[in-house]
Amino acid sequence: MLKKINLKYLFIKLINGQGVGAILVRGASQSLIVQIIGTGINFISQILLARILGVNNYGDYIYVLTWINILLLIGVMGFDTATLRYMPRYDVDQDLGLIKGFLLSSQKIVLISSSIVTAGILLFVFNVSKFNYSLRMVFYVGALLVQPLALLQLYAARLRSSKKILLAQVPLQIIRPVFLMLITGCIYILTQSHLPGVLVMAINLCSVIFALGLSIWAFRKNLSPEIRNARPDFNTKEWMSVAIPLLIISGMSMVMGQMDTVMLGALIGTDVAGIYSSAQRISTLVLFGLQAVNTMAAPMISELYYAGRIKELQRMVTLASWGIFAVTSIGSVVLIFLGHWILSLFGQAFVIGYLPLIILLIGNVINALCGSVGFILNMTGNQKISGRIIAGGLVINFLLNLCLIPKWNMTGAAIATATGMIYWNLFMVIVVIRKLKINPTICRFN
Template sequence: MTQTSLPQTQENFNLNLIIKDVKVALILKLAGLTLTYLVQVFLARWMGKTEYGIYEYVISWSLLIAIPAGLGLPRTALRLIAEYQVKQDWGRLRGIVRGGWLLTVLTSFGLSLASTGLILLLNHYHTFAYATPLLIGIWLVPLQALVQLQLETARGMKDVTLAYAPSEVIWPILLLLGGWFFWHKNHALGSITTIELAMLMLAIALSFQFWQLWSKLNKEVEVTTPVYCYREWIDIALVLLLQVGFKTILSQTDIVMVGSLIGPEQAGIYSAAVKTAIWVAFILQTINIVVAPVFTELYTQNDQQGLQNLVSKVTVWIFWFSLAIGSILIVFAQPVMGLFGPEFIVAHWQLKILVLGQMVNALCGSVGLLMVMTGHQNQAVVVYGYAALINIVLNGILISIFGSIGAAIATGLTMAMSNIWLTVLVFRNLGIYSSVFYSFFQTEGDRQQ
């Protein structure tokens, strides 16, 4: 009797904790997406499509460069901080926090300096319109790299609010207020001013998070001499860096290539469609924040049925919420894009195509996370690598034929292909059915039992 009831109690306890944490994460992500969306809408209106396009182009480049600047340390910190807490290895815990921060600062500043020199060299031999905005925006890289590191550090210390509030709530609010101030004062808002403003406001949010994080560390972690295991950390980080890099390329390639092949105006319009389509995936991203360590726990305990039950429950949550959001965006695509301004309505087809790609993502569930958190990250990296390469090739071909609609088609197809591939790998390696279709049947089967 005891052996039968204990796993059920433990499963219910875990599910209750997951629901509670998902609510907190959901509020933060919803607030963050809402604020970010408002920032995009108001910046597009205040700046106009050309200046807004330049701003988005520079931000996309800085996000891309921030990935190698982070060295893969954010995900490494998330994993190792949790491990060191269980082992009560306080020296290494303090070491990964301090050492990771130092490595990120040195690497990101070095990359920004090298990028500055490259931009100046290219502009010397062939003047291009993006030179000045890029020279300023490239120094967003250290800030963005540190934001990701501190976010995952806070997650490792089980503080979702501290992890996401600074970058997803505080920064957008500050940027929105600052943008309104300059627009109201000058009746205009240029790309350079907005980039400088974004840099200042991100630095403020980052400093607040840094202060809170170190206060939490000193309160909850035993004071001891930090132990630095740089070689061990970097060996782990480089593998995870590849995956993060490929996923970032997948998310930014279309905007960068539209800007490079067509121009900043089309990049700005297309970027608005991309930002809007992300709404479909936000519940998936939010739930993944909470369930990642639970996947690892159940897999380590060889609890195959528990893992399948959790995956099934989570996938159903993801599907229904994503279906509702996706349906609204497809039906009301034109008025939604019109929020950015009348010139953005032409991107309603791009939005519909991107939403369909996101819906396939929702149908498959948390497949990428399952592969990584159960130790099959090497196979997942291969999928993301091929997907990134295919995405670049498809964007190059389809943009030249169909313009920004081609970028949406390329991105949607790549997204669907990679998620279906990962779904197959999850079943082959774990014996887990991650698709929502199985979740419906399994739920019915559980009722019959």
């Protein structure tokens, strides 16, 4: 009984404490809960939208939304990640002028770049004759999503850098899909007919603007009067020199995440790519722990590193690695046991994706063993090294897919993806240990 009380006391002390471990656990726990709830809401939302829109309209809607999410990378220009690096750093130095200058410059740059992306989409769609009227109209409204979505990601990063995890994630991951689902559902009940894609896209636009308004309000409410009244200092050249490599890294990571499915479709067939895509999506469920921990860990890495608190940084990184590994390992074991059944929910033909699923899960577990290596490099001024390693992983991924897919089909694609993932994670671990003298893994090295 005494042991139980002591363990409970220690756990409560950890959660309520002000040390790096307590802050990390609180933030990561909040992020994990929001991600799980948000994923459930989005899953339900997509099912409802598929029924409300009908097959053709839903296809137009998803097609446009996919392109918007890809081009959004250019709209944000890497300043979401750059915010996680610079805001904690300037806060440590109490350089209020640079904080104010960074806030003003980042918002201005994101507004300009997202406006250019929007104009580019509108101009492209206007000049492409093969799009039918319905798809064209969905594109026109969808293009207007880029700017508010880019700003929403920027403000979410600002709130994350201030360790306001719930305020950062709830508007984007919960409020936006709930708003979309409620308004679309009410209109569908009133009309009792399939809704046009352009209308649902317009409702989506309204939901993003509403979520953005909440994020701006939350950030301004938590912004100190000293920063608000500070005279801005600008270091735009340095900020751009960091943001652009971070943009390129995000782009390469996105390409790497889709390369296996795209090459399967090109080399074997879209039916096989569809089955593999389902296995791949299921395998990413175990990444909740990695994403949740990194949500909180990224700004803390920057803060502790630039404050020179390396021992605390090592302790936080080790704790983060254990959290990532625990969630990923447990999730992987569950999916290995339930994989056949989950795949069968998509249809019996999808069960052949079980072996690729296991291979991808092994890659994710090794990824988890390496900890938050990417963020450690990016948050400590080593984004160019990180970019080169990711580029190497991208090349290896492409070549292995090219060689293995014709021989082993989906299994080959899974081996190629897992191998590329393992390569760049292990390479980053070596660089972090040698260059920064920080061990990002759960393993001890003498």
